Amino acid sequence: MNNKKRTLGLIKASHLLGAGLAMLMSFSAASKDYKIVLIHGLQVSQIVNKSGSDVVNDGETYWQSYWNSRADERIDWPAYERVEGKIATDWVWPKLKQMSQSNLCEQGCVFVTHSTGDLIARHIIDNQENWLENAGLKPLNIVATFDLAGAGGGSELADVAVSALTGASWNFAVDAALKWWLGGEVTEAVGVLHDLKVNNARKISPFPDARTPRLRFVADGNAYLGLTGGFLKGNDDSVVASHSSCGASAAKSFGSCSGNIDTDGHLKSQGNAVTSFMPNHYPIMMSKSYNHSEIHNAQRKGNVTIAMNNVNVEDNNIGFKTFDKTTGSWFWKKEYRYVKDSNNVSASALIYNVIP
Template sequence: MSHNQYTLNLRVMLAAGLMLLMSFPATSKDYKIILIHGLQVSQITNKAGSDVINDGQTYWQSYWHSRADERIDWPAYERIEGKIATDWVWPKLKQISGSNLCEQGCVFVTHSTGDLVARYIIDNQENWLLNAGLEPLNIVATFDLAGAGGGSELADVAVSALAGAAWSPAIEAALTWWLGSHVTEAVGVLHDLKVNNARKLAPLPDTRVPRLRFVADGNAYLGLTGGFLKGNDDSVVASHSSCGASSVRAFGSCHGYTDTDGRLHVQRDAVTGFMPYHYPLMMSDSYSHNEIQDAQRRGNVTIAMDNIKVAGNTLGFNTVDETTGAWLWKKQYRYIKDSDKLSASALIYNVIP
């Protein structure tokens, strides 16, 4: 074989190898990832200027967009049981079913109100798709970041205030930080987010899908919104919602012996009862509501429950313990391994099967 022929063959082999590598997706998860975003405030303040699809992509751009296989986008100015379901969720479910994307299993990754939208989907998608002669989605779990499935007291305040029932400088300041200064009426999903309304929406889905919870407890909006939320909060939803508690109370932690900052000691105000199949895995007081889903590391995170079964897989985090002080001032902390290097989103993504 001549030198030129050898070189040509080598180039062909290298090119073929490169094409083979490029034919595989960037991720190699066992299950496909479907994103469901949360409240898009701009769609409430500027419905005419909303672009639901582009808004959905931008929402996840920081970290999750490039790692997901699909998204379910929805407009904040509509109601979940109304046009969100009929005009946005249903067409997407038909598309996903027809593509067989979830044949081997799908994981929903939700943020904020996406938790509530996912619960409504889980309760209805099987009947909807079967009645249309389509295969139901094989949803193996949801990963709910700062989940608002239990509602938010801020929505109660907003709906009441914008309807003219109550107003004060404190309410005005809180709503301005949360929703912006251009909201003049309570519309769309704000009504679904009222605590009682949220907890009545598909509260007991027949399908037993594990709802894995990732809880933020950081401060934002200068603390102006926290005064309207029960117990610990992430500045938009309280722990009763993000932990997945079965009752609405002023909870301080999702775990009876772990604080949200990782300190190990008795939590007398911890959640004691959870909604069916709700399992809090991660907590952190370093991330606020709108930070837990992005790519930036904000601080350490700790573990709540561990070793949760998901479609035959056991999910959990490796942890490291740290001790500070001595004698009466001794404190013990437990952190998820690598949370000193990786963002909460990266840690969550790494545990998806």
């Protein structure tokens, strides 16, 4: 009898614990003033294996490290389609319609994007009001986007891939870089690879009427043994160059999003910094501690710095507490600026914490 009671007690405690965890997870998203909507980046597995793709499940897996439990909604899309084609009509539009009908963004939504999600978001910002009003629905109140390693300016890797896969250009270096990036053999240039070509990406909804702030979070770390970086202009995160992740108005070689601080936090004049940005693009965070695939996950931690701070989103100032650190002395003396606690907290956690 005692064992039975003990077992029932453990089961009850387990149920209560599970309910409590569920409440905490839902409260995490609900505690924000604005609803969080996720838009993932390029799912390379869908390029390599279209028939084996599960778009919704892939979307969930993409964000499972950190953001899934903290978000209110997700917009999933297939990499084998085009942004202005079936991605917009068959995937984005039904989700926008659902979000409008449920009044999800009545108090405001923040879109959190990674990589190509930046480009998808720009197309949404430019068109959602017209699409929804034409359907007799209320447009979404998108107050800002938080773009992590944004590929809205395109990636030179996509130019290389499309060129190689259409037979225009190929060599061993190109082949090795594409295998590292795409993770397998790709036999043809399909879908969003075409949209990610630098010139093509910059032609998609380049000047949205909506003045939605695009807050940029930039990685500058190395991956793929450095094989992909040689094809990218200026500093890069191994998939997109800083001209894209910073939100520069031109696709040139840049070293930093800020004229007076390097991506590693070194306070020093930057002669090759971005000076002109795409409309409403504001680079906030920069870090050499993260590469392209790490900045939206929870496992990695490392020092990050700021390019701009206290950017206004409606009546909220989005910014980070920072501290300065001196290393060396005399001629070897250097000053660095870091975001407080960034070496102990993932970039995603830092970003989530400043969403109103």
